[in-house]
Amino acid sequence: MSGVATDRSWRTTAARALCSDYFVLWLCVVYVAAVAPFTPGFASLDNATNILATLLPLFVVALGQTLVLIAGGIDLSITSIIGLCSITGAMVMNDETGWLAHSPLAVPAAIAVMLALGGLVGAFNGVAITRFRMPPFIVTLAAMMAFSGLAVWLTQSKAINQLPAAFNALGGRTAIALGIACAAGVGVHVMLSRSLFGRWLYAIGHNARTAHVSGVPVAGVVISAYVCSGVLAALAAILYTGQTETGSPVLGQRILLDVIGATVIGGTSLFGGKGKVLWTLFGVLFLKLVDNSLNLLNLSIFTLTIVKGAVILLAALLDSLRTRLAGSHA
Amino acid sequence: MSTAAAVEFDGIGQSFSGVRVLRGVSFTVGASRTLGLVGENGAGKSTLMNILGGNLRSDTGRMILRGQPYAPAHPTDATRAGIGLIHQELNLFSNLTIAENIFLTSFPRARALPWIDQRTLHARTAALLRDVGLELAPDTLVDRLSAGERQLVEIARALSLDARLIIFDEPTTSLSARETGTLFALLRRLQSQGIALIYISHILDHVRQLCHDLVVLRDGAVVAQGPIETFSTPAIVSAMVGRNLTQLYPTRRGAPATEPALEVRGVSQPHIVCDIRFTLRRGEVLGLSGLMGAGRSELARILFGLDPCSRGEILVSGRPLAGANTRRRIERGLAFLTEDRRHEGLCLEASIADNLALASIRSHARTPLKLIDRTGWQRAISTIREAVRLTAKAEDTQPAQTLSGGNQQKVVLGKWLLASPSVLILDEPTRGVDVGAKFELYQLIMDLADRGSGILVISSEIEELIGVCDRILVMSQGEIRGEFSRPEFSSERLLAAALPRESPA
Numbered sequence: 119m120s121g122v123a124t125d126r127s128w129r130t131t132a133a134r135a136l137c138s139d140y141f142v143l144w145l146c147v148v149y150v151a152a153v154a155p156f157t158p159g160f161a162s163l164d165n166a167t168n169i170l171a172t173l174l175p176l177f178v179v180a181l182g183q184t185l186v187l188i189a190g191g192i193d194l195s196i197t198s199i200i201g202l203c204s205i206t207g208a209m210v211m212n213d214e215t216g217w218l219a220h221s222p223l224a225v226p227a228a229i230a231v232m233l234a235l236g237g238l239v240g241a242f243n244g245v246a247i248t249r250f251r252m253p254p255f256i257v258t259l260a261a262m263m264a265f266s267g268l269a270v271w272l273t274q275s276k277a278i279n280q281l282p283a284a285f286n287a288l289g290g291r292t293a294i295a296l297g298i299a300c301a302a303g304v305g306v307h308v309m310l311s312r313s314l315f316g317r318w319l320y321a322i323g324h325n326a327r328t329a330h331v332s333g334v335p336v337a338g339v340v341i342s343a344y345v346c347s348g349v350l351a352a353l354a355a356i357l358y359t360g361q362t363e364t365g366s367p368v369l370g371q372r373i374l375l376d377v378i379g380a381t382v383i384g385g386t387s388l389f390g391g392k393g394k395v396l397w398t399l400f401g402v403l404f405l406k407l408v409d410n411s412l413n414l415l416n417l418s419i420f421t422l423t424i425v426k427g428a429v430i431l432l433a434a435l436l437d438s439l440r441t442r443l444a445g446s447h448a
Numbered sequence: 449m450s451t452a453a454a455v456e457f458d459g460i461g462q463s464f465s466g467v468r469v470l471r472g473v474s475f476t477v478g479a480s481r482t483l484g485l486v487g488e489n490g491a492g493k494s495t496l497m498n499i500l501g502g503n504l505r506s507d508t509g510r511m512i513l514r515g516q517p518y519a520p521a522h523p524t525d526a527t528r529a530g531i532g533l534i535h536q537e538l539n540l541f542s543n544l545t546i547a548e549n550i551f552l553t554s555f556p557r558a559r560a561l562p563w564i565d566q567r568t569l570h571a572r573t574a575a576l577l578r579d580v581g582l583e584l585a586p587d588t589l590v591d592r593l594s595a596g597e598r599q600l601v602e603i604a605r606a607l608s609l610d611a612r613l614i615i616f617d618e619p620t621t622s623l624s625a626r627e628t629g630t631l632f633a634l635l636r637r638l639q640s641q642g643i644a645l646i647y648i649s650h651i652l653d654h655v656r657q658l659c660h661d662l663v664v665l666r667d668g669a670v671v672a673q674g675p676i677e678t679f680s681t682p683a684i685v686s687a688m689v690g691r692n693l694t695q696l697y698p699t700r701r702g703a704p705a706t707e708p709a710l711e712v713r714g715v716s717q718p719h720i721v722c723d724i725r726f727t728l729r730r731g732e733v734l735g736l737s738g739l740m741g742a743g744r745s746e747l748a749r750i751l752f753g754l755d756p757c758s759r760g761e762i763l764v765s766g767r768p769l770a771g772a773n774t775r776r777r778i779e780r781g782l783a784f785l786t787e788d789r790r791h792e793g794l795c796l797e798a799s800i801a802d803n804l805a806l807a808s809i810r811s812h813a814r815t816p817l818k819l820i821d822r823t824g825w826q827r828a829i830s831t832i833r834e835a836v837r838l839t840a841k842a843e844d845t846q847p848a849q850t851l852s853g854g855n856q857q858k859v860v861l862g863k864w865l866l867a868s869p870s871v872l873i874l875d876e877p878t879r880g881v882d883v884g885a886k887f888e889l890y891q892l893i894m895d896l897a898d899r900g901s902g903i904l905v906i907s908s909e910i911e912e913l914i915g916v917c918d919r920i921l922v923m924s925q926g927e928i929r930g931e932f933s934r935p936e937f938s939s940e941r942l943l944a945a946a947l948p949r950e951s952p953a
Contacts, residue, residue, distance in 0.1 A: 314818040317809050321802065324795035331754065331792050332807040332863065333778035391797055 136440045142384055142400035145433075146407055153411045160411050171292045173406045174299040175357040176376060177399060181306045182347030183381045184398045188310070189343045190323040190390025191247065191254035196351040196377060198265035199239050200370035203232040203355035205269050208278035208365020211285060215278075225285045232352045239265060240348025244341030262374075269367035278365035289360020302353060306346075307395040319343060323390030380405040383433040385440070404433070452515035454479050454613045454644030455500065460509035462495055462668075469495050470668040473509070477613070477661075482635075482645040484659035484676065486652065488688055488882035489852035492668040493648050497615050500646075501533045502526035514612070527553075532606025532614040540590045540598055547573040547586040550605045576604040580634055596627025603634065614638065615646040620654060621880055624740035624908075632658065650882055652681050666690055689884045696883070697915030698891045702898035704732035704918055708766065709902025710871045712751065715760030720746045721926045724760070728871065728902040733893065735917035736906045738946045743926040744906045745787055748873050752784040753777045765870055778807060783869035785860055787876045787906075789853075793860040796849035800838070801829050803848045803859050808866040828866055836862040837888055854885025861892060872896060875906045890916050910939045922946050 135141060154161040179196050186193040210217050210231055211224035218224040239261060246257045289295050310316040318339045321329040330336050358369050384401025386393030408429050412422045454477040462470040470492045477483045487493050498504040500511065502520030511518045513529055520526045526533070540549050547569050556568040573586035580600045590598060599619055606614050616635075620628045635645065635658055649655050655662065655676070662679055664672040664687040672679070672687040679687075685696075710728040715721060721743045728734050736744050749755040751762060753774040762769045764780045772780065786792040794803055805812075805825060812825045829844060836858040842851060848859055857877065864872060874893065878886045893916065897903050907913050913920050914937045922930040922945040930945035 308817075308819070312819045312822075314810060314813040314820060317802065317805070317820065321795055321798065321806055324798045325791070327792050328795050329806070330774065331752075331784065331786060333775040333810075333867075334806070335775055391795070 136436070139394065139396055140400070141436075141440070142397065142404055142433075145436075146400065146404050149404065149407055149411075153407075157411050157414050160414055165410065165414070167292060169406050169410050171295065171361065172410075173402055174292075174295045175289070175354040175361070175370075176373060176380065176406065177402045178299050178302050178354040178357065179351050179370075179373065179377050180381045180384075180398045180402050181302055181395065182350035183377050184384075184386050184393045184395065185306065185310075185319065185343045186254075186347045187381060187386045187388060188319050188323045188390060188393040189340050190326065191340065191343070192258065192378070192388070193240075193243065193344060193347045194255065194258040194374060195239060195243060195261035195265060196347065196354075197370050197372075197374045198262045198269065199236050199348055199351040200355040200358060200373075201269040201367045202239070202265050203235050203352040204359045204369040205273050205278060205365045205367050206235055207232040207285075207356070207359060208281060209272075211282055212278050212365065213280040213282065225282050228285065229356060232355055233349055236348040236350075236352025236355070237345050238348070240345040240351075241341060243348070244344035247344070248337035248340050266367070266371070273365075273367045275367060277367075279363070281359070281363055281365065285356075286360045286363045289357035290363065295357050295360070298353065298357065302350060303395055303399065306350075310393075310395060315339065315342065320391055323387075323392070325391075376405060376409075379430045382437070383430065385437060405430075452479065453477060453512070454481070454514065455518070456512040457496070457500075458510050458512065460496065460499060460506045460511070462492075462499065462504070462506050462508075468668060470499075470506070473665070473668070473670055475663045475670055475673050477644050477646060479514075480639070480642040480644055481660045482639055482647060482658055483661045483663060484655035485646055485648045485663050485665065486650070486655060486684060486688060487665035488884055489854050489880075491665040491688075491882075493665055494617065495668075496665070497533065497617060497646070497648070500526065500615065501531060524553075527609050530610055530612035532603075532609060532611030534599065534602045534606065534614065534616045534619060540601060542591040543589070545587045545589055546577070546584060546593075546601050546604075549590055549601060550576060550608050554609070572608070573604075576608055577601075579607060580604045581630060594624075594627070595622035596624065596630065599623065599627075599631060600634070611643065613644045613646070615648070617648045618650070618880065619647075620649065620651060628654075650880075652684055655684075656681070664688055685883055688882070696887065697912075698887065698894055700733075700894055700916075700918070702731055702894070704897075705730040705900065709764070710751075710904070711761075711763040711766075713761040713763070715747070715750060715757050715762065717746075717750060717755070717757045717759075719926075720755075721750065721757075724928055726921055726928065726931075728904055730870075730900050730902055731897050732919065733897050733903045733905060733917045735913035735920035736904060736923060737910060737913050737920050737942050738923035739948070740908065742923040742946065744923050745875050746926075747923070748784060748875050748904070748906060751873060752782060754784075778867060781868075781870035783807070783864035783867055783872045785857075785864060785872070785874045785877055787879070789856060789860060789880075794848045794856060797847050799845045800842060800848055800851070800859055801844040804829055804832055804862050804866060807863050808868075832862045832866050835865065836892060838862065852882075852885075853880040854882050854889070857881050857889060858885070858892075861889065865892075865896065869896075869901055871902045871904070873904045873906070876908065877905065878907070878909070878912065910942050913942070914939065924948050 159165055182196065183193055207228040211228040213219050216224060218227055243258050243261055246252050247254050287294055288298065318329065318334045321334055322336055322339055326336055355369065359365055362369070380401040381398050382388060383404055384397035386397055408426060412425055456476045458474050460470055460473040461468070473496060485493055495504065499506045502523040502525045518529060520529065550573055551569060556565045556572065557563065558565045570586050577584060577586065580603050582597060582600045584597065590601065593601065619631060623631060638645065647655060647658055659676050662674065662676045662684065663670055664684060666688060707730050708727045709730045712724055712726050715724040724747060738744050746755065750757045753772060764782060769777060769780065790796060809820065812821045813819065814821050838858050839855050842855065848856060851859065877889055881889065893903055905913065905917060918934060920932045920937065920942060921928050922942055924946050925948050932941065
């Protein structure tokens with residue numbers, strides 16, 4: 119009988135660990151401990167700073183994705199928003215051909231234009247989805263194609279250099295970028311956990327019909343979620359553009375699956391109603407650790423993609439296990 | 449006994465995370481007999497049937513099926529053993545045809561080829577549909593069937609798998625009176641063919657009409673069993689709830705005031721409702737009776753702004769609503785407990801607390817950022833939990849889907865009570881709710897009326913309306929066809945008014 123009892127308690131402990139908010143963080147710790155001995159330069163301060171710098175913009179985009187996923191949607195247009203905002207901002211402020219070149223207003227104006235543009239694309243997505251009842255997947259996929267095409271066409275696929283140093287510092291200096299990302303993270307966290315908007319968002323993700331019958335302004339909340347996602351993608355564009363000191367129409371084109379992968383690894387559900395800022399942070403951290411360690415091992419890009427795919431699959435497996443355990447313990 | 453019993457349960461016990469839901473359940477379903485299984489929600493009926501159906505393995509005890517030990521590891525084992533389960537929530541694919549649904553796991557094949565033999569499929573489905581008395585083409589999409597017709601398709605499926613023991617879990621909850629009649633005729637035919645049945649229901653009249661034997665479950669244990677003739681209805685009820693329920697409906701203390709809470713003036717929507725006029729007074733419980741499809745739920749949805757209306761005026765507390773959307777109507781004091789609890793009443797996976805707060809959370813938002821005042825919110829939640837007498841076993845953070853039907857309905861009612869409505873519309877408030885919780889729900893509804901709200905109750909159970917209402921309106925074919933005050937109440941009159949008139953040929 120005692121064998122059964124210890125078996126049970128072991129399973130309860132395992133279940134509790136799996137269901138904990140910090141599960142993915144523990145996964146990160148285990149991963150680092152397992153990989154560091156074989157990976158030269160992985161556990162160094164330089165490398166940690168490097169990971170942090172590449173993690174921050176990804177985290178900011180993933181925050182927006184988290185909001186949209188909680189509402190039961192998906193936003194595939196984020197990469198096009200990043201490219202479009204990057205070149206628009208650069209067009210406004212670059213020192214050669216910029217509309218406001220050398221003006222003291224150049225940087226603030228460029229930032230305002232970028233954020234507004236991101237919000238506008240988000241609003242377009244949200245309105246198309248709620249007013250015309252189109253599926254989020256297809257709306258944001260179409261937006262991604264159209265707006266990234268627009269970005270390439272506007273610049274004739276040329277990058278724009280010569281950006282003001284003050285702007286480059288925003289993304290280039292890790293301390294400033296860290297401040298911006300933290301502010302965004304705390305802001306979204308408060309929104310989700312403490313505000314009326316957050317309550318409504320989760321309710322809509324769980325059951326939009328019930329939310330509507332209970333007087334939740336469903337369309338307004340969903341549009342706001344896409345607007346937030348657009349603005350956060352624009353904020354990430356500011357960081358990325360600053361890091362590369364270049365306005366590029368194809369900036370961030372490859373990060374779409376990283377963003378969705380990291381958010382879902384963190385524990386946010388693709389079916390809506392479930393997600394937290396902390397989860398997303400850990401998901402992004404995990405993905406970046408894997409990315410970075412594989413890079414350091416000098417694996418070819420193909421091997422890297424294969425291993426990354428396997429890791430994401432493994433995380434998804436753990437997540438489904440987690441969901442099942444949560445269900446049996448309810 | 450000459451023939452072996454259809455199934456014998458012997459000491460079945462089951463626990464979920466330390467909570468015992470079944471303890472030593474033993475009873476026998478005789479060959480070719482029909483056994484009624486009754487008990488409050490959460491008594492363990494569904495768990496027991498899941499064990500029989502191979503969805504769950506019991507911790508202790510054994511089952512004997514027609515003389516053979518039976519321990520299903522998987523639902524297909526149950527199917528192979530000749531057990532058919534007709535679920536409360538029907539398990540059909542609405543995007544497939546009747547034939548495809550029936551033969552989903554055993555399509556007749558063209559010989560040795562992986563193609564489906566369409567002709568055999570068609571013929572066998574047609575034969576089965578004839579058996580269950582459903583006059584429809586086998587290639588009709590299930591999407592287009594009514595709840596009653598779907599039920600018959602499920603039964604046809606069980607028959608196609610040669611079921612010798614069929615379990616019915618609350619089969620009549622979503623059926624109209626006529627469909628129920630058809631179902632009962634079919635069940636009697638199955639009985640005469642020697643098929644054993646387990647019939648689970650809250651409607652004791654039905655159990656009495658159909659069953660030979662009765663088993664009453666309470667808190668996971670058998671508290672009474674025997675031939676149905678040996679039980680009186682009050683005896684069954686007191687065995688179910690474990691106390692003497694002397695009355696099924698609470699006594700009405702208050703009386704309606706004179707000022708109107710809701711005035712409906714000539715509301716019309718083509719093909720849905722026609723020129724609806726009535727006044728609901730403050731403190732009044734007004735019933736809306738009628739057959740399924742009479743337009744009652746549709747009227748409620750129009751009143752709440754969920755569906756459009758082309759003509760007419762609606763006034764709440766004397767002021768017109770004038771095209772307000774659902775959210776504004778809630779602010780104006782309307783509340784609507786919908787018929788479909790799972791899809792429109794609750795966020796099943798969200799916590800009890802979040803569900804309770806959903807309609808009134810706006811009033812707890814402070815500062816321009818609309819942050820939630822968590823202390824006030826928490827206080828409101830615990831007050832309302834107490835007010836609706838929600839089971840103390842459930843934590844605030846537990847998902848709503850873990851509650852029994854009655855407690856789920858209390859959560860939905862609590863959600864609306866928190867919004868302090870001046871008009872509460874309830875559509876089938878006690879569907880799938882057990883006897884004890886029903887009484888509590890009625891009491892809550894009457895208390896709200898006594899505090900001055902107007903209540904509109906839609907129900908298909910005429911007895912229920914007679915038990916709780918001050919006045920009853922009867923709808924048929926989208927019109928109000930009768931109005932009855934308390935002294936005039938009788939099921940015969942209400943039913944007569946509800947029957948559709950012959951349309952001129």
